[in-house]
Amino acid sequence: MGIIKSKNLVFEYIRRDEEGNVEAINRAVNEVNIEIKQGDFVAILGHNGSGKSTLAKHMNAILQPTEGDIWIDGKDTKDIDQLWEIRKTAGMVFQNPDNQIIGTVVEEDVGFGPENIGIPTPQIWERVEKGLKAVNMLSFRKHSPNKLSGGQKQRVAIAGIVAMQPKCIVLDEPTAMLDPNGRKEVIDTITRLNKEEGVTVILITHYMEEVIGADKVYVMDQGSVVMEGTPKEIFSRVDELKQYRLDVPQVTLLAEELKESGVSLSDGILTIDELVNEICQLY
Amino acid sequence: MSIILDKVNYIYGSETAYELHALKDINLVIEDGQFIGIIGHTGSGKSTLIQHFNGLIKPTSGSIYYNGEDISDSDFNKKKLRSKVGLVFQYPEHQLFEVNVFEDVCFGPRNLGLSEKEAQLRAYEALKMVGFEEDLFYQSPFELSGGQKRRVAIAGVLAMKPDILILDEPTAGLDPKGRDEILEQIKTLHETTNMTVILVSHSMEDVAKYVDRLIVMNQGEVKYDDTPKEVFGHYLELEEMGLAAPQVTYIMNRLREKNIPVNVNVTTIEEAKEEILRVFKNR
Numbered sequence: 001m002g003i004i005k006s007k008n009l010v011f012e013y014i015r016r017d018e019e020g021n022v023e024a025i026n027r028a029v030n031e032v033n034i035e036i037k038q039g040d041f042v043a044i045l046g047h048n049g050s051g052k053s054t055l056a057k058h059m060n061a062i063l064q065p066t067e068g069d070i071w072i073d074g075k076d077t078k079d080i081d082q083l084w085e086i087r088k089t090a091g092m093v094f095q096n097p098d099n100q101i102i103g104t105v106v107e108e109d110v111g112f113g114p115e116n117i118g119i120p121t122p123q124i125w126e127r128v129e130k131g132l133k134a135v136n137m138l139s140f141r142k143h144s145p146n147k148l149s150g151g152q153k154q155r156v157a158i159a160g161i162v163a164m165q166p167k168c169i170v171l172d173e174p175t176a177m178l179d180p181n182g183r184k185e186v187i188d189t190i191t192r193l194n195k196e197e198g199v200t201v202i203l204i205t206h207y208m209e210e211v212i213g214a215d216k217v218y219v220m221d222q223g224s225v226v227m228e229g230t231p232k233e234i235f236s237r238v239d240e241l242k243q244y245r246l247d248v249p250q251v252t253l254l255a256e257e258l259k260e261s262g263v264s265l266s267d268g269i270l271t272i273d274e275l276v277n278e279i280c281q282l283y
Numbered sequence: 284m285s286i287i288l289d290k291v292n293y294i295y296g297s298e299t300a301y302e303l304h305a306l307k308d309i310n311l312v313i314e315d316g317q318f319i320g321i322i323g324h325t326g327s328g329k330s331t332l333i334q335h336f337n338g339l340i341k342p343t344s345g346s347i348y349y350n351g352e353d354i355s356d357s358d359f360n361k362k363k364l365r366s367k368v369g370l371v372f373q374y375p376e377h378q379l380f381e382v383n384v385f386e387d388v389c390f391g392p393r394n395l396g397l398s399e400k401e402a403q404l405r406a407y408e409a410l411k412m413v414g415f416e417e418d419l420f421y422q423s424p425f426e427l428s429g430g431q432k433r434r435v436a437i438a439g440v441l442a443m444k445p446d447i448l449i450l451d452e453p454t455a456g457l458d459p460k461g462r463d464e465i466l467e468q469i470k471t472l473h474e475t476t477n478m479t480v481i482l483v484s485h486s487m488e489d490v491a492k493y494v495d496r497l498i499v500m501n502q503g504e505v506k507y508d509d510t511p512k513e514v515f516g517h518y519l520e521l522e523e524m525g526l527a528a529p530q531v532t533y534i535m536n537r538l539r540e541k542n543i544p545v546n547v548n549v550t551t552i553e554e555a556k557e558e559i560l561r562v563f564k565n566r
Contacts, residue, residue: 046458047458047459047460047461048428048429048430048456048457048458048461049428049429050458095456149324149325149326150325151325173456176455176456177373177455177456178325178485179323179324179325179485179525179526180324180485180487180525180526180527181324181525181526181527182324182325182525183485206456206457206458206459206462208459209530242460245458245459245460245461246458246459246460247459247460249530250488250529250530250531250552251530251534253552254531254534254552254555254556257552257556258556258559258560261556261560263559263560263563272530272533272534272537275534276534276537276538276541279538279543279559280538280541280543282563283543283562283563283566
């Protein structure tokens with residue numbers, strides 16, 4: 001079994017009126033079956049309201065399925081006794097770094113998680129150091145988080161998760177509020193964690209460029225997984241993606257337009273290197 | 284309705300240990316009817332700058348003139364300035380509060396002391412301007428999608444009939460389609476009303492596509508103030524400031540390095556396509 005596996009997962013938001021009668025039922029996740037392999041970098045795309053975040057919140061048992069099941073490293077999230085183990089296995093990073101930082105000093109913030117799960121003090125400091133090193137923020141350990149840039153804050157939030165030594169990190173639009181440099185810092189950091197430390201990464205994003213290095217991409221629409229494949233496979237289906245209110249990376253879009261004008265490029269070009277090389281060969 | 288900034292300086296926490304010189308000798312003229320982009324890394328002074336445009340922050344030194352009047356004069360009507368220079372903050376949907384969409388948009392014009400009829404008329408016009416569907420007018424703003432909420436928030440500012448509309452990252456957190464829809468709407472608004480629009484953005488692709496003039500802020504100073512084409516020609520300098528150029532600019536530069544005689548002065552996909560097709564033809 002993969003590190004994350006779901007079977008016919010359904011989640012419904014139920015809205016009630018003042019007397020507690022059911023007013024509306026909104027099915028946010030609809031019969032989702034996914035299996036994510038340990039060590040993979042997986043991206044989830046989908047428009048606002050497509051159910052991505054609701055799905056992600058099942059991955060560390062913030063939400064529990066209305067119907068169906070989800071297992072994290074073999075543990076059923078409905079098993080309340082396993083809750084702590086599940087949260088230790090899968091850590092979550094959210095969109096707004098300011099909502100995730102609680103410490104007044106960077107190193108204390110990173111140490112909060114391990115302290116909370118009862119790790120002995122000397123080991124907490126080891127983990128803090130390792131976590132900050134993993135996100136290249138060690139030299140800021142004594143700083144106040146308030147004075148950091150958005151990208152730096154988000155890296156501190158990631159360090160806090162790394163210090164929990166999870167097998168898997170789920171990031172819900174971690175770059176939405178960042179400038180180009182901040183975005184790059186965060187993406188480089190999680191790519192390194194994935195490649196060097198073997199941490200499974202699940203990245204939810206609206207930036208198509210951030211997805212091209214992923215092992216696998218899921219596309220969601222109206223609560224269901226509607227496309228699934230490698231970035232190359234997914235991004236060669238431009239029209240379908242547009243139907244789902246999504247896009248393709250600029251490089252891919254340019255290659256598509258050139259192809260339509262008769263330049264014989266291959267399908268699903270994702271990187272600047274690929275495009276430049278192909279154009280050079282044709283020229 | 285021009286705004287002139289003359290040697291504007293702003294210092295946060297002046298004469299304290301946390302003193303921060305956020306704006307340094309800013310000289311800018313915002314002419315009527317322009318579509319202006321402002322880019323800069325987090326902390327470069329963009330937000331401080333736009334808050335000066337409608338008098339939310341007073342400069343530590345220097346002067347700001349609105350239509351030739353000094354806004355720090357004691358008899359200057361600040362309330363009028365704020366209705367004429369509309370500011371849409373980041374994540375403006377967090378400021379929605381009324382029971383339904385229509386009431387929310389009416390709040391601003393009512394606050395200006397306009398008659399109920401006039402306020403409603405303006406709210407109607409403003410919601411139409413942002414392309415909001417009529418059958419959702421009496422829906423609670425909290426039950427809308429992210430893109431719809433944001434339109435309502437923008438309509439709330441438009442209902443004040445500003446001459447200048449300033450938007451601080453209006454597309455942050457929206458899916459690609461939602462992002463394109465909002466930006467197209469803003470463009471149409473600019474073209475049909477000739478309103479001055481100032482767009483603060485972290486997306487180089489978006490500013491390249493939409494604005495006529497691009498202001499680059501770096502460490503509290505105006506680093507560049509020119510057409511997007513000219514500005515993105517300095518992409519190496521922009522990278523040092525934590526910014527970047529649109530992806531197509533990199534593609535063109537790489538092609539040039541490989542001795543393909545393309546013009547590197549290209550910032551949009553459309554232009555890149557034309558340029559590559561041109562060199563293929565002239566081969």
